[in-house]
Amino acid sequence: MATNRTFTMIKPDAVGNGHMGSILNDIISAGFKIKAMKYIQLSQAQAEGFYAIHRERPFFKDLVSFMISGPIVAAILEKDNAVEDFRKLIGATDPSKAEEGTIRRKYAKSIDANAVHGSDSDENAEIEGNYFFSQFERF
Ligand code: GDP
Numbered sequence: 273m274a275t276n277r278t279f280t281m282i283k284p285d286a287v288g289n290g291h292m293g294s295i296l297n298d299i300i301s302a303g304f305k306i307k308a309m310k311y312i313q314l315s316q317a318q319a320e321g322f323y324a325i326h327r328e329r330p331f332f333k334d335l336v337s338f339m340i341s342g343p344i345v346a347a348i349l350e351k352d353n354a355v356e357d358f359r360k361l362i363g364a365t366d367p368s369k370a371e372e373g374t375i376r377r378k379y380a381k382s383i384d385a386n387a388v389h390g391s392d393s394d395e396n397a398e399i400e401g402n403y404f405f406s407q408f409e410r411f
Contacts, residue, residue, distance in 0.1 A: 275355075
């Protein structure tokens with residue numbers, strides 16, 4: 273069953289380049305409601321745990337060291353058809369292939385430093401939201 277929630281992170285490149293406010297504005301303007309949000313710097317163990325599914329991929333080490341290189345914003349978002357609509361809003365993983373007007377096209381520089389994360393399924397949205405937020409930290 274489709275749920276109406278997704279999970280996002282504004283990644284260290286976008287925070288470091290001063291795009292945090294613009295990206296949050298794009299997300300809210302697109303109709304997403306923020307149900308939980310925190311501004312944190314991940315530890316190595318937290319980043320490895322989050323991306324455990326990619327452990328065998330050649331870019332895993334680079335991905336983890338990038339994700340702990342500076343603060344991030346983690347948030348649970350709500351909207352009808354949240355997972356699919358959010359993936360459309362952020363665009364393709366590789367920003368050079370992302371459509372004009374998408375968040376990655378506007379704010380990302382490369383496939384590794386690609387500004388934002390968006391869950392790829394309802395199931396993962398639930399798992400990822402639970403990874404960052406307890407039941408007392410969300411609306
Ligand atoms: P997403 O769902 O669009 O975020 O893409 P994936 O689930 O395939 O990959 C997770 C994250 O790993 C991406 O958002 C990138 O930050 C990173 N990533 C994916 N492919 C590469 C790659 O070829 N090299 C590096 N360094 N990072 C990658």
